[in-house]
């Protein structure tokens with residue numbers, strides 16, 4: 001039995017849920033989980049329905065026959081086959097804790113993604129990537145070659161048909177062009193509790209400010225540095241007795257966990273960009289079932 005997810009975004013009005021549930025029943029599909037959000041401020045409506053196809057109908061047929069309903073409500077609607085894993089390019093610079101965490105979660109089946117490439121402007125993690133039987137691409141970046149380096153990065157994204165780019169502590173600012181082209185498909189982990197301490201060296205900024213909480217933020221990348229819509233955040237306590245270097249150590253696990261949560265939510269079609277905000281629906285029941293280390 002095939003499992004699918006239908007994602008919908010449209011203007012809020014009466015009858016949307018009834019139309020979708022009636023359609024799925026008529027197509028011999030059984031709804032296993034449903035989340036919706038009606039944004040009273042913007043008048044937008046978002047829905048994520050997971051369902052099993054008991055009659056063996058295929059995703060393309062479901063999408064085609066749903067066309068008139070989508071047109072009636074002006075929906076952005078998409079059917080997703082949950083057995084198809086998103087293709088992900090991971091980018092990293094000198095700090096590899098998030099990359100290593102993603103590789104572990106991927107290897108034990110906790111992150112159901114296909115890592116199609118790891119790209120880095122340094123060689124530090126070539127061995128660990130190759131040891132995971134994954135393609136590693138070294139794309140050095142300098143002020144002089146930034147445009148050609150980014151062209152090479154996009155070539156890798158296109159050649160691998162990547163659905164998502166994950167900046168796992170990749171410390172290069174991406175051009176406006178790539179941000180526009182990949183809008184909603186680049187996730188970055190910023191090592192601060194945004195909107196505090198944007199840009200480079202946020203832990204140093206936090207120490208100099210004398211904070212009692214540090215944090216990490218996973219967000220979709222936009223042309224405005226560290227201003228993209230926030231997907232996940234977490235914090236950790238710090239004290240007067242700790243240094244900025246201590247913050248780096250304390251923040252390491254927070255960054256890894258926040259990024260993994262964001263990648264998982266995106267991969268499970270649970271995130272919806274709603275203006276400057278991101279709606280993140282809860283996981284469907286059984287979403288972690290095949291985690292081999294569970």
Ligand SMILES: Nc1nc2c(c(=O)[nH]1)N[C@@H](CN(C=O)c1ccc(C(=O)N[C@@H](CCC(=O)O)C(=O)O)cc1)CN2
Pocket residue numbers: 167170171172173174175176179188189190191199200221222223224225226227228
């Ligand atoms: N267009 C965007 N690009 C990137 C974003 C973003 O939100 N929009 N997030 C950053 C990640 N980041 C903080 O999380 C960050 C990375 C790098 C820099 C920076 O000043 N980089 C310098 C070079 C630094 C070096 O060579 O070591 C630069 O690019 O000139 C600030 C913030 C990833 N990209």
